[in-house]
Amino acid sequence: MLNFSFQNTTQIHFGEGQIKVLSDAIPKTSKVLVTYGGGSIKGNGVYDQVAAALSEHTWFEFSGIEPNPKYDILMKAQDLIKEHDIDFLLAVGGGSVIDGTKFIAAAALFEGDDPWDFVAKGAAVTKALPLACVLTLPATGSESNSGSVVTRDGNKLPFMSPFVQPQFAVLDPSVTLSLSDRQISNGVVDAFVHTMEQYLTYSVNGKVQDRFAEGLLQTLIEEGPKALVAETKNDLEVRGNIMWAATMALNGLIGAGVPQDWSTHMIGHELTGAYGIDHARTLSIVLPAVMKVCTEAKREKLLQYADRVWNLTEGDEDSRVSRAIELTEEFFKTMQVPTRLSDVDLGEADIDGLIEKLTQHGMVKLGEHGDITPEVSRKILVTAL
Amino acid sequence: MLNFSFQNTTQIHFGEGQIKVLSDAIPKTSKVLVTYGGGSIKGNGVYDQVAAALSEHTWFEFSGIEPNPKYDILMKAQDLIKEHDIDFLLAVGGGSVIDGTKFIAAAALFEGDDPWDFVAKGAAVTKALPLACVLTLPATGSESNSGSVVTRDGNKLPFMSPFVQPQFAVLDPSVTLSLSDRQISNGVVDAFVHTMEQYLTYSVNGKVQDRFAEGLLQTLIEEGPKALVAETKNDLEVRGNIMWAATMALNGLIGAGVPQDWSTHMIGHELTGAYGIDHARTLSIVLPAVMKVCTEAKREKLLQYADRVWNLTEGDEDSRVSRAIELTEEFFKTMQVPTRLSDVDLGEADIDGLIEKLTQHGMVKLGEHGDITPEVSRKILVTAL
Numbered sequence: 113m114l115n116f117s118f119q120n121t122t123q124i125h126f127g128e129g130q131i132k133v134l135s136d137a138i139p140k141t142s143k144v145l146v147t148y149g150g151g152s153i154k155g156n157g158v159y160d161q162v163a164a165a166l167s168e169h170t171w172f173e174f175s176g177i178e179p180n181p182k183y184d185i186l187m188k189a190q191d192l193i194k195e196h197d198i199d200f201l202l203a204v205g206g207g208s209v210i211d212g213t214k215f216i217a218a219a220a221l222f223e224g225d226d227p228w229d230f231v232a233k234g235a236a237v238t239k240a241l242p243l244a245c246v247l248t249l250p251a252t253g254s255e256s257n258s259g260s261v262v263t264r265d266g267n268k269l270p271f272m273s274p275f276v277q278p279q280f281a282v283l284d285p286s287v288t289l290s291l292s293d294r295q296i297s298n299g300v301v302d303a304f305v306h307t308m309e310q311y312l313t314y315s316v317n318g319k320v321q322d323r324f325a326e327g328l329l330q331t332l333i334e335e336g337p338k339a340l341v342a343e344t345k346n347d348l349e350v351r352g353n354i355m356w357a358a359t360m361a362l363n364g365l366i367g368a369g370v371p372q373d374w375s376t377h378m379i380g381h382e383l384t385g386a387y388g389i390d391h392a393r394t395l396s397i398v399l400p401a402v403m404k405v406c407t408e409a410k411r412e413k414l415l416q417y418a419d420r421v422w423n424l425t426e427g428d429e430d431s432r433v434s435r436a437i438e439l440t441e442e443f444f445k446t447m448q449v450p451t452r453l454s455d456v457d458l459g460e461a462d463i464d465g466l467i468e469k470l471t472q473h474g475m476v477k478l479g480e481h482g483d484i485t486p487e488v489s490r491k492i493l494v495t496a497l
Numbered sequence: 498m499l500n501f502s503f504q505n506t507t508q509i510h511f512g513e514g515q516i517k518v519l520s521d522a523i524p525k526t527s528k529v530l531v532t533y534g535g536g537s538i539k540g541n542g543v544y545d546q547v548a549a550a551l552s553e554h555t556w557f558e559f560s561g562i563e564p565n566p567k568y569d570i571l572m573k574a575q576d577l578i579k580e581h582d583i584d585f586l587l588a589v590g591g592g593s594v595i596d597g598t599k600f601i602a603a604a605a606l607f608e609g610d611d612p613w614d615f616v617a618k619g620a621a622v623t624k625a626l627p628l629a630c631v632l633t634l635p636a637t638g639s640e641s642n643s644g645s646v647v648t649r650d651g652n653k654l655p656f657m658s659p660f661v662q663p664q665f666a667v668l669d670p671s672v673t674l675s676l677s678d679r680q681i682s683n684g685v686v687d688a689f690v691h692t693m694e695q696y697l698t699y700s701v702n703g704k705v706q707d708r709f710a711e712g713l714l715q716t717l718i719e720e721g722p723k724a725l726v727a728e729t730k731n732d733l734e735v736r737g738n739i740m741w742a743a744t745m746a747l748n749g750l751i752g753a754g755v756p757q758d759w760s761t762h763m764i765g766h767e768l769t770g771a772y773g774i775d776h777a778r779t780l781s782i783v784l785p786a787v788m789k790v791c792t793e794a795k796r797e798k799l800l801q802y803a804d805r806v807w808n809l810t811e812g813d814e815d816s817r818v819s820r821a822i823e824l825t826e827e828f829f830k831t832m833q834v835p836t837r838l839s840d841v842d843l844g845e846a847d848i849d850g851l852i853e854k855l856t857q858h859g860m861v862k863l864g865e866h867g868d869i870t871p872e873v874s875r876k877i878l879v880t881a882l
Contacts, residue, residue: 113734117510117511118511120505121506123502126501320745323712324709326708326712327707327711330704335704356705357705360705
């Protein structure tokens with residue numbers, strides 16, 4: 113195991129009916145800005161539950177934070193924050209709303225010229241407004257981590273700061289019942305790939321981390337498909353297991369003390385930035401190709417994955433590895449997401465532009481060994497054709 | 498899954514050489530009281546490392562906190578705290594030192610007459626001195642939870658408060674190399690039983706919690722025995738996996754949202770209180786008997802445990818359950834701990850006194866269903882003869 117420091121201070125309030133805890137969890141003296149997306153929370157009752165819980169608070173709202181939250185839209189919240197002396201942000205939504213709200217929180221107290229600097233130029237975030245969230249779409253893990261991804265002019269880039277770690281997160285699985293199949297499958301696939309990116313590298317004998325990662329993968333494989341078929345899709349236990357697995361997949365725990373490989377995400381971000389493809393659908397296209405191109409580097413872990421997650425113990429090593437990759441693709445297909453660039457109408461001609469963007473964004477030494485150069489990324493995209 | 502609120506704010510600094518982080522992790526303006534046990538930290542270099550890291554701090558020391566820390570000894574720290582205006586406690590030791598230091602921290606700011614009241618009478622702990630720890634013996638999980646167990650006049654009782662949750666914990670596996678075989682086996686068994694007590698109840702379909710618990714059990718079964726045999730006992734990876742598993746076993750995570758059964762610990766505490774038997778050695782005696790007496794209530798989980806932890810898939814249900822219990826006992830024997838009361842020279846004549854104490858301490862409705870009455874506890878002790 114590698115040395116690590118790990119802390120996750122976010123308090124989780126999990127279960128049906130938990131939105132009501134907002135009433136006590138946010139100080140009554142706060143001036144709260146509730147942030148949300150396109151308004152689906154008004155259709156499914158979540159907005160009303162939040163409003164009821166905040167009936168004794170002073171609060172305002174900022175809506176319109178879309179998937180892949182955009183700098184220009186997020187910056188519009190700043191006037192509202194100044195005008196009303198907002199001192200607490202409550203994000204109500206999925207990963208995009210939470211990520212966008214993290215940007216708003218840090219931008220509000222940023223002392224440089226342009227808040228984009230802490231995304232694109234690595235300027236330090238030294239403070240941020242306190243924030244919390246009500247999660248409506250299990251997927252990104254943003255509800256209990258310090259990361260955020262925002263987009264400006266087609267550039268989709270991450271930033272991290274402990275100052276934007278949510279103080280608490282409300283996870284009510286019943287809230288996810290109104291999600292579309294597409295939102296649910298995207299969420300399950302996102303969480304699955306997060307787990308893989310902290311697991312499928314090389315072994316450092318981190319037995320607890322490996323077992324936990326495998327447990328999350330197994331849970332998502334078992335429960336994900338149930339959320340898409342009529343008989344089980346409204347089962348709150350299924351929704352609860354998916355929700356908790358997605359949070360655990362990216363709260364820092366399974367990645368503490370082990371190598372990580374975020375190449376799938378970084379290559380995927382370029383697909384979203386350039387073509388607007390749903391985030392998770394870029395991951396389901398890129399991950400199988402990463403597994404194929406990097407088979408040798410990831411061999412030991414691929415065999416362990418084949419054995420423990422897919423129960424593949426027969427046949428020679430190569431066939432077990434191939435079969436595990438196939439089963440991963442089959443799982444993605446069951447989750448109704450694409451696994452090839454051609455599935456989203458992209459072809460060889462699009463690869464140059466993607467590699468150019470990747471290089472421009474400094475993503476030139478990806479992978480657990482830093483050896484996924486733009487040439488290797490090209491090979492990955494070609495493999496994904 | 499049951500509704501839950503979960504938060505664990507303790508920062509973990511894990512790995513060889515991490516004691517040096519104390520230098521920055523404790524404010525330089527603090528007046529620190531370093532607490533420790535019988536002095537083993539002076540023999541293994543830990544004391545020197547702590548002293549070096551605190552070279553720019555003002556600090557004092559309080560030693561002599563023994564296993565099953567005693568009220569009378571712990572209260573002696575109070576004069577030192579007042580005399581030197583101590584405002585930060587650093588526990589350097591195993592679970593007993595950390596538990597004792599939690600009591601000291603709460604007692605220092607307790608406003609009632611006698612701090613024993615928050616242990617024995619449930620008086621509220623409303624504040625405590627901040628504390629952190631350097632863990633030297635992986636076992637209790639006390640390094641990152643809010644619980645503590647202290648003893649007065651043969652009464653061994655727990656208390657819990659978020660105010661005594663350590664701010665941070667240093668986990669350096671190399672520190673454990675100087676432990677005796679007995680200390681290591683006690684630690685592994687303690688962590689194993691903690692996990693079982695949050696796992697072996699009835700199913701609420703908490704898939705993540707179950708997989709995580711099973712992963713910890715598997716890790717302890719794989720790594721525990723290696724720490725006792727010459728070829729592998731000094732392997733830092735083995736030590737690291739045991740250390741991290743023990744912390745994860747009782748930091749609140751695997752128990753969030755699932756029923757729990759702490760009957761083994763509560764009955765075990767009476768064995769320690771009355772006869773001074775090592776804590777873990779009471780657990781290895783009581784747990785197999787709990788598994789046998791409560792087989793029907795725990796049937797579904799026992800079968801899952803048999804399958805996933807011990808790979809038992811052949812034979813009828815009863816034989817799989819029996820075999821899983823046998824294998825648990827065999828694991829304890831491999832870890833060189835007793836599994837019967839007779840192994841520690843206790844017999845039927847001792848049971849009345851134990852049941853009397855248990856009743857006196859209010860432990861009359863134990864177990865996940867609250868149906869382990871003193872009569873059932875008696876049956877458990879008889880089964881453990």
